[in-house]
Amino acid sequence: MKLGKSWLPAHVLVWTYVVLLVVPLYYFLASAFKTNEEIFGSPFAPPSSLDPGNFSTAFQRADLGLAVVNSGLVTACSLILTLALAIPAAFALARSTGRAAAALEKVFSLGFLIPTFAALFPTFLLAAATGLFHTRTFMVLFLPATAMPLSVVILVQFMRTVPAEMEEAARIDGASTFAVLRHIYTPMCLPGIATVLLLNFLTFWNEYLYSLVIIGPDPAQRTVQVALPTLKAITGTDYGVLTAGTILTLVPVWIVYTVLQKRMQRALISGAVKM
């Protein structure tokens, strides 16, 4: 359809919103290279120098280096566990035609409706009861459970597209169930696995409230999302350091987004559509 003159208000409104999205981000990036006086005096001016001093201050004061390692560790281990649980489950559900499997699939797709936040305190009790309170281990065990509904539902859809004849041919050659999963289903569902990995990478890396309550504020264990808000308290109102620290935590996500932009957009959209 043609976009006539009547679209002018629409253009104006949309670009106003875009500016509202960009300005705080620009302000953030610019402030990371400024001192407090410069930030208050001329908030919109570009920085006079690209001095990385704020970054190194943020890095040291909030122990961000260690926090990034912790976040990376928790995210990677949780992703591996998620796949280890979700791939066999999706494989089983996609292949069987029984009533139990259908019911199980329903259970997983209803899981979208359980907001993880609701059970924060009981989960905390569970962590305490298992003796894993204040450990990263509990988060590694817990996060995959929150990811299960989405991961299983996405993978089941991909696995349904694998033709049954391929499995039959492999069976005639004497392949076991495990070999069928490993050599036929997994390679053919790599796009689905990539989608699940991307979506969960984002959620796990960005997870805040559970990490705060369960891993706690110990600098040796805490994740980057828990370390970040402490900058606010530590630095008083040193905005340069605060913004520099925030930017540091965004780098991994931003790299992944830029490299895999198309795939990530598709993944996020499909993730939401499934819900």
Add this chain to the structure above:
Amino acid sequence: MTTLTPTRGGTALPPPVPSPSAARRRREGGTILAVPALVWYLVFMVGPMAAIFVVAALHWPGMLQPVTFAGLGNVRTVLDDPVFWEAVRNTAVQLAVALPVMITCAYMLGYYVAQRPPGHRVVRYLLFVPGLISTPAKAMVFYAALSPDGLANGALKAVGLGSLTDAWLASPSTALGCLIALDLWSGIGFTAVLFAARLSSVPDEVGEAAQLDGAGHWRTMWRIHFPVIRDYVGVVTMLQFLWTLFGSAQHVLLLTQGGPGASSTTLSFLVYQKAFIAADLGYSQTVGVFLFLIGLVGLLLIRRSFRQTH
């Protein structure tokens, strides 16, 4: 639950009937592989969920304090507490403002992007950005923007409106507004991309036919396209409803701590605050039960109002 089951390929359709031998083959090595995932899910998600209802019936004034059975005593305490009612009011305001504004703006923005106007690629890239940023990072952006020496006040001074400056996050009249602004700022863009993706699957002919009949874009957008993706809008509205209802605890915790007074305490923050700050565990989980029920009723209402009419 038809609107919630996946739309592409899968569960909504009955599986094709396989030939008898294929059926036997496909069942081999069966459902047992799904058990670990199910166990995990039950232990870490369903179990704690059920425990909310148990703790809500206990009198438990702190982690190391003796626990006694309270029955419905907590419900009475909660209903008599003015802070609870203030939290109910705040949550109601938050939902009543954020949800309709977000969904309406996001739908129009999504329609705009789906028409591929000049620059739509840039717009699309930027709309995604809030979806990538973590909650603490978003809160830090808002903290830096709205603090007394921050971006908002700087901008007001720069255009000569210095008298309008305020300590936005620390003022009882604006704290809740700031939280709603954060919801809208980050929610509209992401939701719009979802709508745009769905709208681009509507055949062009649908819109063109309407144009030939003399309908403008406004009419096409609401009368032609909206009914087509109506149930999808419903699903997204449900999701945003849940995220706003339950997710606000993190924003409140990071930005205002519920204050000043209780002016920005939402129900989900009250659950957090009573559990981890005030150590009144039965109270906290009783509010959790209320939150759960509100979520359930809200979902059913939204589902009903977006039900496909044709």
